[in-house]
Amino acid sequence: MNEQVLPQDPPAFRAYVRTWMKTHYAQFVRDWPAEPDPVSLAFRRGWEDTLCRHGWAGLGWPGQYGGKALPLSHQAIYLEELARSGAPLGVNLIGHGIFAPTLLHFGTEAQKQRYLPGILRNETIWCQGYSEPGAGSDLAAVTTRARKVGRDFVLDGHKIWTSFANLADYCFVLARTDPDSQRHRGLSFLLVDMRQPGVRVEPIRQLTGEAEFCEVFFEQVIVRQDCLLGQEGEGWRMAMTAASFERGTYFIPRLVQFERELASVRRLIDQAASGLSAVALQDYRQRWSALYTDSAILQLKSHRALTAAMSGSPPGPEGSSTKVHWSEAHQRMLDLAMQLLGLHVCTPDARHQAETEFFTRASLWSRAETVLAGTSEIQRNIIGEKVLGLEKG
Ligand SMILES: Cc1cc2nc3c(=O)[nH]c(=O)nc-3n(C[C@H](O)[C@H](O)[C@H](O)COP(=O)(O)OP(=O)(O)OC[C@H]3O[C@@H](n4cnc5c(N)ncnc54)[C@H](O)[C@@H]3O)c2cc1C
Known part of the structure; x- marks a missing residue:
């Protein structure tokens, strides 16, 4: 180093x-x-x-x-x-941003000595095994089971949308260790070696052509007792704490990227201006100006989250507002870019090739942004209940 x-x-x-x-x-x-x-x-x-x-x-x-x-x-x-x-x-965002702080908070000294050096050197990639085919928005419906056999666990289940599982060396898995438990009780946080027998990873091809998230099948996978993070049955609390570790910083790179893309869209408008009617040009400029305002508001929201995290106050519902705002504004910006690129998307010419490739991929990928880390509907439920005080629907 x-x-x-x-x-x-x-x-x-x-x-x-x-x-x-x-x-x-x-x-x-x-x-x-x-x-x-x-x-x-x-x-x-x-x-x-x-x-x-x-x-x-x-x-x-x-x-x-x-x-x-x-x-x-x-x-x-x-x-x-x-x-x-x-x-x-x-590609190890989950290892650096979510798992390492969780391990530092809940891990035993032996676990920290075992896992932290690999993350520091980026030799071990981590993925997050929470979502299942029947447990996405409703994460407490997890059915992946870990049975106690002697001192160890035997893990069986099916996770889905596991980002970077095809590269990962380890996965932190939310699994039900108490077979009689329901909802968020009786879940545990297990650290699973992805190279061991019984772990099968099937990449899922996405709209962009890439396959960076996967289905993961666990069939009779042995998980040693010392790969349990925290206490048995405490998995829900740990998963929620893990999610809070990124709360001050999650949007920072995304908002810088937003600003950079907005500047490119501005150039696209300027390049197209001479060929547009006055009405069309005004429409594009107004939409761009609204996005510029979104960008400024998002920066303020991000600073507020950072300030709250620095003062140690517990995560509030403000993250939901930023998530909905960023993901939906980003889609609006990319729709605008795609309209401006128009025919170049179908019949690329050398002059617009780099922008066309960039914005086509970004636009297709952005469909996932209103789903990952909690869908827009779920974020609106949180805002409705926790900010506006509306009754649970
Ligand atoms: C790019 C990407 C990466 C991801 N990476 C990971 C990862 O690494 N690890 C991981 O564990 N998961 C990951 N996920 C999964 C993600 O967390 C889930 O997709 C998300 O929580 C939604 O769950 P679901 O897909 O099962 O949809 P569902 O929960 O089945 O929802 C389907 C639809 O119903 C709506 N809906 C559901 N419940 C309600 C409700 N109560 N009120 C109103 N509407 C509702 C939803 O908004 C959605 O439109 C990733 C997802 C994406 C897109």
Whole structure:
């Protein structure tokens, strides 16, 4: 690991990260042995490995585990500058962003010693095994079972939409360990080695042509007692705590990306302007202006979430408002981009090729954004009940 000395003063820290990202990402792209493809999992993993090799993992972890113990404000600056460099998101987001803080919070010392070094070096990729064919929005309906046999568990079940399961070395699985329990009681949080017998991963081909999430089948999988995180039956509480770890920072890279794309859409409008009627041009400009306002409001919401997380206040329903707002505004922006690109999407010409490829993929992928991490309907239920105080429907 590169022992870099990071400036503590926030503006100096930002300037340092910005320069570092600019230089190293450009170098990484130049050195990439094939045609650089920021969408491909190999490219994304390669860049993430580079970041980890240079000490950019574990920024918030305590020093004794190889972390830098930086405050959340500095982690936010890092994420902003990383996204601003134009580099893609990594493939071990769940390992770094969700599992590691959960492990630091609930794990035994032996578990921390076992799992943290692999995440720090990006050698072990993690995935999250919560959703099932009959338990998505209604996560408490989980039916994956883990029977106690001697001191160990035997795991049987079927998970779905498990992001990066095809790359993952480990999965944290929400499973029912008390066969007589119902709903959120009697669930446990198990750390499962994806390479062991009885684990089968079937990638699901998506609209974009990629297959980065999967079905995962567990058939008679032995899970050792020391792979139980926290106490037996405490899985629901742990899953909810795990979800809260990203709450201050989840939207930061996504909102920087939103801003970058908005600037590209602006260029598309300017390029198309001379060929448009006055009415059409006004329509495009108004829609762009509304999206610009969305972007500004989303930044404020993100700052508010970060401030709340930094002051240690428990997660509130504000995250649902940001989730609905971001995912739906993003779809509106990509619809606008696709309309502006118009015929170029069907009959690509060299001048518009890069934008057409980028926006076509982004537009198709954005269909998933109103579903993942809780659908828009579920977020609206939360806003209705917890913010507006409406009765449960
Ligand atoms: C790209 C992507 C990545 C994902 N990655 C992971 C992952 O890594 N790990 C993981 O465990 N899961 C993952 N998921 C799963 C995701 O959490 C679920 O898709 C989501 O929670 C919705 O569950 P579902 O697909 O089963 O839909 P369902 O729950 O079956 O919902 C179907 C429809 O009914 C609506 N609906 C359901 N209940 C209500 C209600 N009470 N009120 C109003 N409307 C309702 C929903 O809004 C939706 O429109 C991922 C999903 C996507 C799209």
